[in-house]
Amino acid sequence: MKKRKHKLAEIVKIFNLEVISGKEFLKREVSGGYISDLLSDVMANSQKDNIWVTLQGHPNIVAVAKLKELAGIIIINRRKPDGETVKKAHEEGIPIMTSDLPAFELVGKLYESGISGTH
Amino acid sequence: MQSKILLQQNFEIKGGDFINAGESSIKIRNILKDIGIDSDIIRRVAIVAYEAEMNVVMYARHGKMHLYVYSNKILLKIEDRGQGIKDIDLAMQPGYSTATEEMREMGFGAGMGLPNIKKNSDVFNINSTIREGTKLEIKINLNNKNG
Ligand SMILES: Nc1ncnc2c1ncn2[C@@H]1O[C@H](COP(=O)(O)OP(=O)(O)OP(=O)(O)O)[C@@H](O)[C@H]1O
Ligand SMILES: [Mg+2]
Numbered sequence: 001m002k003k004r005k006h007k008l009a010e011i012v013k014i015f016n017l018e019v020i021s022g023k024e025f026l027k028r029e030v031s032g033g034y035i036s037d038l039l040s041d042v043m044a045n046s047q048k049d050n051i052w053v054t055l056q057g058h059p060n061i062v063a064v065a066k067l068k069e070l071a072g073i074i075i076i077n078r079r080k081p082d083g084e085t086v087k088k089a090h091e092e093g094i095p096i097m098t099s100d101l102p103a104f105e106l107v108g109k110l111y112e113s114g115i116s117g118t119h
Numbered sequence: 120m121q122s123k124i125l126l127q128q129n130f131e132i133k134g135g136d137f138i139n140a141g142e143s144s145i146k147i148r149n150i151l152k153d154i155g156i157d158s159d160i161i162r163r164v165a166i167v168a169y170e171a172e173m174n175v176v177m178y179a180r181h182g183k184m185h186l187y188v189y190s191n192k193i194l195l196k197i198e199d200r201g202q203g204i205k206d207i208d209l210a211m212q213p214g215y216s217t218a219t220e221e222m223r224e225m226g227f228g229a230g231m232g233l234p235n236i237k238k239n240s241d242v243f244n245i246n247s248t249i250r251e252g253t254k255l256e257i258k259i260n261l262n263n264k265n266g
Binding site: 017036038039041043044054056058059060062063064065066067068069084092113 | 136138139140141142145148162165166168170173194225227229231235238
């Protein structure tokens with residue numbers, strides 16, 4: 001794997017993600033990725049400007065992304081965020097994207113494209 | 120050493136309100152950003168405030184978070200009225216959680232909140248009375264030389 005800097009917009013295009021919120025922030029550069037469905041784990045271990053891969057779609061994910069200054073959230077497995085989540089994501093300027101892929105496939109592809117984890 | 124208080128604000132936290140959970144922490148983060156606090160300090164305050172706020176939402180009826188900014192430190196006090204903690208040593212252990220099935224489905228209940236608060240604090244105090252409530256006091260030092 002060769003490390004490469006990606007902007008959110010490139011990730012959206014390469015992996016055919018649907019952008020649910022935060023279209024105006026897709027210029028953001030991604031520093032790496034973190035995958036977890038446990039919120040206090042993400043609070044403890046994600047890094048600034050990470051892309052966060054999760055299956056959680058409830059409103060609290062927006063607070064976590066905002067507080068940790070994450071680049072954006074990708075919700076996997078064809079899941080959709082709650083309406084309230086989308087509303088909050090607009091308010092806080094958090095990009096939320098969705099993917100049809102399960103976590104393993106999506107993260108494998110992200111890694112292959114040059115996005116690394118936090119270690 | 121006495122030092123001057125620069126800013127003080129209070130926030131209300133409603134138990135059980137998972138929709139607005141985290142908003143007080145976001146407000147605190149924004150305030151600290153506006154007054155130019157170092158970003159590493161803000162990240163630590165954000166973790167501490169969020170985990171404390173979520174615990175009020177999950178385990179208490181109502182709570183207050185008080186933010187004090189001094190020239191040499193940030194002080195957070197969180198007090199709630201709620202179920203309280205029977206065994207604080209046990210609650211502090213990583214992985215210990217009494218979160219309900221519903222909360223776990225939302226990704227809460229890893230039992231990492233209190234350990235993360237402690238890890239990110241310079242001074243951490245917790246007091247609790249069963250069936251009354253819980254109080255946390257957290258200090259994070261600002262490393263400015265003239266503080
Ligand atoms: N304010 C509180 N009032 C009552 N009980 C609490 C409070 N805060 C924590 N506890 C108790 O301590 C346990 C451990 O708290 P901690 O924050 O470490 O983990 P958690 O909240 O269960 O999971 P996580 O924070 O990882 O989502 C809780 O499950 C709960 O039993
Ligand atoms: Mg907790």
